[in-house]
Amino acid sequence: MPRESEQAAADSILPYTIHQKKLANELNVVTVPYPSPGLAAFYIVVRVGSREEVEPGKTGFAHFFEHMMFRGTDKYPKDKYSEVLKATGAAANANTWLDRTVYHMTGNATMLDKMFEIEADRFMNLNYSEAGFKVEAGAVKGEYTKNFASQFTQINEAIVKTAFDKHTYKHTTMGFFEDIVDMPNQFDYSLEFYKRFYRPEYSTIIVVGDVEPETVNQLAEKYFGHWERGQYQAQIEGEPEQQETRYTHIKNEGFIPLISLNYKGPAFSDSDKDFAAMDLVASILFSERSDLYKKLVVDEQKALNLYGAILGTRDPYLFSAGVLAKDENDLQYLKDEINAALEQIKSEPVDSLLLADTKSNQKYSFAMHIDNPEAIAESISFFTWLTGDPESINRYYRLLDQVTPADIQQAANKYLKDTGLTLATISSKEEGGIQ
């Protein structure tokens, strides 16, 4: 039985204890007992994403490799692997993002031994054919093809390509299309990729649900204990400081007119307040509670929506805000309004009550979200890929609590400046034309 009585520290956002054990090969094993009778979520976070794609012509490779992880081993060749996985009755899949690849299975807790066995096998003994490799590349191209219909996919690709010069965040996780078309020719590189990154020091196992830490640790030792450490560390070039505002534009009459302001922002941190402060700025200025939302969306109705966010990333990425416009002739006005809100938060301290409400919103949103083992495992994964330590979840919310109006003003002045801005537009016009 799970330890329902087991309570985490009183000031922890996660009300369940995070048990951690680092194996001799540096593989971190995390267990969170949670009262979900018969159910467990089994996650493996590998800290490799499109950020690690440092070589030219290899963009999109971390994501492609995630596909290859389903292509079998000697013990469980492709078809056998599918059969065994199907027999577990679990919901299993994987996904890749800027800083990580996550493999997950949620299913019957009594199948945990089998889950460990098949995961360890492919993480250590993956063995696909060259033909299988080439065929899988077509599925990635199919994924790009289906994503391309969305205006958000297209503008996001344009924004990062414009905003970054040197850092690998210049390409999306899908990669450049020409590199995707060339993927079938990269078989040898794929073997190298596996050797570099599918290693215990890059990985964390997270198990949440109807489980005991002792059992999980024993299974981890049994199946992953002999996984050999690697040597590789990607040399990721830092992004030089941007000197002036950059512009990117998509002309498309069918798309909904859009303006998006993207500032170079801070990397995620659970100790430095900049990221937490900018996270709060996004909520204060652009949530449905904000003055700007009331003005542009509710009252004037020139904007169909309003958004603002900073993504948690290992290296500095973007703080973004924008709107979808009802009429493309309002794009300049909408940009000016967003700009005025940003200027205000730089020049005046935010109201302390509003700040307290925003913190409350963030904490209760989190608390309501974690109502099943999968949601908890996902939340822990997020903080684990960012810092390598699942306890970061509790540290971050403690830090968020300490952010003051002065911290917000300081961070806003540091990051929200024209020289760090990439302005993106979509309209029927040849050029964006927004200043």
Added chain:
Amino acid sequence: MRLLKHHLLTLALLLPLGLVAQEYIELNLPKSNKVVIRVMFKNGSICDPAGKEGLTALTADLISDGGTGEWSKSDIDNMIFPMAAYYGASVDKQVSVFTFEFPAVFTDDFYPILKGLLLNPSFDENDFNRIKSSQLNYVTRSIRNSSDETYSKLALEDFLFRGGNYQHMVSGTEAGVNAITLDDAKQQYKKYFTKDNVWIGIAGNYSPEFLQQLKADIATLPALEVEVPDADQAKMPDGIEVEIISKPGAFGSAIYGGFPIDITRSKDEFAALMIANSYMGEHRKSYGRLYQEIREYRSMNYGDYTYIEWYPSGSSNMLPVSGYPRQANYFSLWIRPVQTGSGLKQQYDELKDITLGHAHFAIRLAFLELDKLIKEGMSQEDFELTKTFLRSYIKLYIKSPGEQLGYLMDSRFYGRKDFISEVDQLLAKTTLEDVNNAVRKYLQIENMRITIITSPDEAEPLAESLRKNLKSPMSYSNVVKEGLEEEIFEKDRMVEVFPLNVKEVKIIDTQDTFK
């Protein structure tokens, strides 16, 4: 004294149950930190009056995204922000569901808002204009420019149910939404959001007194004035009919096909059909036959699946969600975007002479696989494995209290008490013979409607190829071709000439869809 108090409480709990007609589904979880309330009205887009398509969705959104008699939308946004309470409406063909989630500690603060929205919505003109223009934006622009897959799926429903009350999108048509007035929304609320056609579900950490209050308040909704219509079933197509939607800028060919089936979760036989469907094309799983043949062996696209009921937001949902129960059902197959001829020509020198992309071949391959299932049935081994898988997998549909509640409420729509546990029992009893009988009874490949979103330069050659049942050889790039086993090519030679019972193929301009 304690005893008396207990009796009073029991009496209080019993009274409203005897007085009101509403049905309640309760899931008390004292350890939970939140409360989930789902209010499901049996109305939906089939209640939209002719010429006002989209009215039920607009009305539901106006209730959930507007104000109350006491507070404006902005007042409410301010009030609920520190609570992180959230709520919204989701409307389908036959139901409208309002879902409210809030931390249990804020129950007293949040409940007046919930009550105000449902019982005393403000129907403010400014809110109406905002929501109407957002809905109009969806039906005129978003649907064509967000996902060709969703576009082809909704275009298929329009095609399959043409002339019936399931035809139009839940969000309506351009003309329909344009015609809706604020007064229409007020009338729709009075007519169809009533105490006689509502089911209420509550899960989480709530007190008996709170539930009693909720029941008493819901009982004050107006009474039903008009009958809620039944769903119009789709007619079985005569042969295979295809609508190719020509969309400038389309990067691939997105394909959806389907035909009506006279079965829903109400029938016990549904369990047998679930096994066949899972084997053929379980959603987002690599185990399905179509996925293996089209994606895994031939590298043609991102995935291929089959369905025996409506599956909302298939691009983002990994597991089926609740809140979309329906009477009119259809079998469908989803072939995710495959490459067009012009795309392949640009990508590979060796394909510079081809005249057609992969759509026709992919459709033929899917039909061939379906035909094989109908003629040969599943093997004992595949049957056992798929049954084992499903009996475990369906339990993942209800991981959270909200999901559990949603499934319990949908169960009532189908005349069941608890679909997940009942279907688990039915699956346990299902034999291979039951499955193969159900396949032969419900599935076929002679009659189907298919929609394809593709680029203008692909539309004409594809239409020609389908109309004339022309040979459609698979065009592999050299790099893929050199690694494939001979058995793949052998099968390809069967697929490329597999006859399809095509009766009609039309090309439609993207601007002329959903009219």
